[in-house]
Amino acid sequence: xxxxxxxxxEDVTGHRTLEDGxxxxxxxxxxxxxxxxxxxxxxxxILLAAGGALEPFWSLYAVHNQEHVxxxxxxxxxxxxxxxxxxxxxxxxxxxxxxxxxxxxxxxxVNSLKPFNAEPPPEILSDSYITPSAIFFKRNHLxxxxxxxxxxRLYIEGLPGGVLTLSLEDLKTKFxxxxxxxxxxxxxxxxxxxxxxxxxxxxxxxxxxISNATWSGAKLRDxxxxxxxxxxxxxxxxxxxxxGLDKDVSGTTxxxxxxxxxxxxxxxxxxxxxxMNGEDLPADHGFPxxxxxxxxVGARNVKWLGKVTVSAEESGSHWQQNDYKGFSPxxxxxxxxxxxxxxxQELPIQSAITAPADGGVVERSSxxxxxxxxxxxxxxxxxxxxxxxxxxxKTWQVAQLKDGENEAPPPPGRAWAWKxxxxxxxLPPEAQELEIICKAVxxxxxxxxxxxxxxxxxxxxxxxxxxxxxxxxxx
Ligand code: HEM
Ligand code: MTE
Ligand code: MO
Numbered sequence: 001x002x003x004x005x006x007x008x009x010e011d012v013t014g015h016r017t018l019e020d021g022x023x024x025x026x027x028x029x030x031x032x033x034x035x036x037x038x039x040x041x042x043x044x045x046i047l048l049a050a051g052g053a054l055e056p057f058w059s060l061y062a063v064h065n066q067e068h069v070x071x072x073x074x075x076x077x078x079x080x081x082x083x084x085x086x087x088x089x090x091x092x093x094x095x096x097x098x099x100x101x102x103x104x105x106x107x108x109x110v111n112s113l114k115p116f117n118a119e120p121p122p123e124i125l126s127d128s129y130i131t132p133s134a135i136f137f138k139r140n141h142l143x144x145x146x147x148x149x150x151x152x153r154l155y156i157e158g159l160p161g162g163v164l165t166l167s168l169e170d171l172k173t174k175f176x177x178x179x180x181x182x183x184x185x186x187x188x189x190x191x192x193x194x195x196x197x198x199x200x201x202x203x204x205x206x207x208x209x210i211s212n213a214t215w216s217g218a219k220l221r222d223x224x225x226x227x228x229x230x231x232x233x234x235x236x237x238x239x240x241x242x243x244g245l246d247k248d249v250s251g252t253t254x255x256x257x258x259x260x261x262x263x264x265x266x267x268x269x270x271x272x273x274x275x276m277n278g279e280d281l282p283a284d285h286g287f288p289x290x291x292x293x294x295x296x297v298g299a300r301n302v303k304w305l306g307k308v309t310v311s312a313e314e315s316g317s318h319w320q321q322n323d324y325k326g327f328s329p330x331x332x333x334x335x336x337x338x339x340x341x342x343x344x345q346e347l348p349i350q351s352a353i354t355a356p357a358d359g360g361v362v363e364r365s366s367x368x369x370x371x372x373x374x375x376x377x378x379x380x381x382x383x384x385x386x387x388x389x390x391x392x393x394k395t396w397q398v399a400q401l402k403d404g405e406n407e408a409p410p411p412p413g414r415a416w417a418w419k420x421x422x423x424x425x426x427l428p429p430e431a432q433e434l435e436i437i438c439k440a441v442x443x444x445x446x447x448x449x450x451x452x453x454x455x456x457x458x459x460x461x462x463x464x465x466x467x468x469x470x471x472x473x474x475x
Pocket of ligand 3: 185186188299
């Protein structure tokens with residue numbers, strides 16, 4: 001062994017600032033990296049590891065798995081970690097919280113790996129009314145929890161009858177099975193267009209943080225009735241809270257809530273879903289049970305559902321209180337007051353062009369162009385029209401809307417699924433370039449705003465301006 005001194009974890013933890021010195025550990029060595037902090041190519045992120053182990057960070061930022069990085073580190077070695085503390089550490093640092101995440105389809109465009117966030121290529125999205133589960137967009141805030149379906153229990157709380165506990169089997173056999181085709185959209189869909197106007201905080205989603213699936217499960221309404229929901233409860237209760245089984249390092253779970261009325265309404269179609277597209281829910285989409293709240297922002301469709309609570313209050317979760325809210329373009333991070341804005345529930349009218357892709361080309365010889373896209377509105381409002389322009393908005397034509405092939409037309413107020421649409425148009429003879437635009441209209445005559453700046457917000461949510469793509473015409 002080297003002649004370097006032995007330190008305890010406590011010694012290392014005592015060095016967490018530039019004043020006291022910055023110490024870290026790596027594979028049982030103790031390093032005083034105080035002098036290196038200012039030289040670090042990755043900036044002051046390095047201070048996150050101060051007083052602790054480098055391994056968890058380096059497994060996240062794989063750029064460090066190189067010889068020259070280890071050489072730099074070795075210059076700063078001051079000692080060894082005591083054998084006892086090293087052993088304790090190894091049980092923590094060798095376990096990557098994301099190591100049991102499922103395998104994903106390589107076609108997905110990854111926005112962040114840990115946690116996993118990805119969207120399908122847009123041109124694939126519009127090729128099928130029902131999005132295959134493997135390429136359905138995935139939005140996780142935390143590692144995917146592994147839930148054993150046999151011992152899974154769902155707790156329904158806050159009702160006069162006390163806690164109702166249901167197994168997966170109970171959910172499948174004690175309540176009628178309902179199937180709903182519903183589109184899910186993340187509040188951050190199309191955030192990248194807001195980012196171009198002025199920087200926003202959040203994952204840089206393109207136009208495909210939206211997908212459509214059939215969901216089957218018990219109606220939340222039926223389960224709440226079985227748990228004792230009735231007119232007396234309606235007098236005081238206002239919200240239904242959901243808690244996921246996915247946890248952060250401090251044990252905090254993902255959570256959200258929806259208005260009570262949506263949850264108990266016969267027409268709300270809120271499901272405790274155990275199937276997606278006719279199969280068990282995939283791990284990424286909430287196995288074994290997730291909430292599906294048709295017409296409502298993705299964030300309230302809680303996956304890996306552990307608990308349902310009927311309450312006078314909204315969920316206290318970070319994602320209900322301090323995220324997923326809209327603000328004025330004039331509000332910045334110094335002035336924002338999250339309490340001043342309501343949590344996003346129903347989403348506004350939305351549409352986007354999936355083909356041709358922005359920056360693509362069309363050949364003059366083809367004589368025409370086919371434009372495709374999706375359109376959807378929140379709250380069960382049906383898309384009734386999509387207007388498409390090939391000349392930057394000077395002239396417009398109406399796109400052909402398509403429901404699913406085996407889908408009956410939705411009852412009024414319950415249009416939960418998107419419409420795919422298509423326009424085939426001759427190429428304008430003189431044009432060298434097309435600026436293609438789409439905009440949708442729902443049955444309340446809500447329309448999309450024409451540009452991003454008036455709806456820009458610091459969090460980059462609710463990005464639903466007219467979608468514009470430019471394509472070149474090649475001779
Ligand atoms: C990049 C060294 C700790 C985050 C780098 C690079 C080096 C380095 C040499 C450039 C690698 C290359 O491009 O070839 C070190 C050393 C560390 C340390 C010696 C510990 C003593 C950390 C920690 C974090 C971190 C704890 C995060 C919590 C990053 C990031 C980059 C980076 C994000 C990439 C920056 C970019 O892509 O522009 N580090 N690092 N590093 N480091 Fe570290
Ligand atoms: N539920 C849990 N438990 N954990 C999460 O991170 N993400 C939410 C929601 N439900 C999330 C969750 C968000 S922000 C969205 S947009 C949708 O799940 C995405 O659902 P999907 O991954 O099935 O597309
Ligand atoms: Mo989301």
